[in-house]
Amino acid sequence: MRAAFDALGPDAAGAVAAALQRDAAEESGRRFRAVFISDIHLGTAGCQAQALLDFLRGHRCDTLYLVGDIIDGWALRRRWFWPQPHNDVVQKILRSARKGTRVVYVPGNHDEFARGFTDHLFGGIEVLHEAVHTTADGRQLWVIHGDDFDGVVQCARWLAYVGDNLYECTLRLNRHLNRLRHRMGLPYWSLSAYLKHKVKKALNYVMDFEVAVAREARRRGHHGVVCGHIHRAEMREIDGVLYCNDGDWVESRTALVEHHDGRLELIYWQPIDHESPPQALQAPEPGKVLV
Numbered sequence: 001m002r003a004a005f006d007a008l009g010p011d012a013a014g015a016v017a018a019a020l021q022r023d024a025a026e027e028s029g030r031r032f033r034a035v036f037i038s039d040i041h042l043g044t045a046g047c048q049a050q051a052l053l054d055f056l057r058g059h060r061c062d063t064l065y066l067v068g069d070i071i072d073g074w075a076l077r078r079r080w081f082w083p084q085p086h087n088d089v090v091q092k093i094l095r096s097a098r099k100g101t102r103v104v105y106v107p108g109n110h111d112e113f114a115r116g117f118t119d120h121l122f123g124g125i126e127v128l129h130e131a132v133h134t135t136a137d138g139r140q141l142w143v144i145h146g147d148d149f150d151g152v153v154q155c156a157r158w159l160a161y162v163g164d165n166l167y168e169c170t171l172r173l174n175r176h177l178n179r180l181r182h183r184m185g186l187p188y189w190s191l192s193a194y195l196k197h198k199v200k201k202a203l204n205y206v207m208d209f210e211v212a213v214a215r216e217a218r219r220r221g222h223h224g225v226v227c228g229h230i231h232r233a234e235m236r237e238i239d240g241v242l243y244c245n246d247g248d249w250v251e252s253r254t255a256l257v258e259h260h261d262g263r264l265e266l267i268y269w270q271p272i273d274h275e276s277p278p279q280a281l282q283a284p285e286p287g288k289v290l291v
Helices: 002-008 010-027 049-058 073-078 084-098 112-117 151-155 157-183 191-198 200-219
Strands: 030-037 059-066 102-105 120-122 125-127 131-134 140-143 224-227 234-238 241-245 254-258 264-269 280-282
Touching (some): 049 264, 059 084, 059 254, 084 102, 084 125, 200 234, 234 264, 241 264
Parallel strands (some): 224 241
Antiparallel strands (some): 030 254, 120 125, 131 140, 254 264, 264 280
């Protein structure tokens, strides 16, 4: 083995060694029955692709649900932006599918181009308009992106595009602000999340969205719903229905996971130093973990 590495040369040998080390780390990572992620927005500068890649490498699952807005087609139409970490995320997902993970892709409004391929299989990835996930303890969860319950997207599409541009400007300002905070030794802080929680109309919009989604899930006879779209991770009961929003990978870096006993948990992922092992931050508020 040593002779084979020497024959490759230092650069190639280093790459092979790094790949073997990465594979070993992935094999030893935490394993879940299911993982739900959404609103990655690959193709935008705000996408935290490297953090997501670290999360995927440290968390294996039997089923991976991609709950919409994985690739941001709206942004890519305006300006092409596709750095290597974004490509690495796509390759990691495809590689997981090849290695036996069931990958279900439910497109959202930003990647609505994929809805034209509903009920098809691409690279081992199932493309579905919606899905139903049954937990280990028998609960049926309706899996949707959620834009069907957004009145702005459905009734005033032009306003949705305007809002998307304003949101991107806020994220750009947020990146500059957090670079300054990092130099001052302060933790990451989300400007857009702060504004959403302070503006009453935005908060009312979020609450209305959550109630509408939960009510439709109940009407359809499901025990709960898993969605994304509004970039606000949450897990709570609404009128007897379990509402789960897996958040996003632009600001909150969150994922919903199902343990093998059926327990659901929101994971808040902390960006890591690659010299140190991955760490997961649990939800900062009580009530984020349901049994």
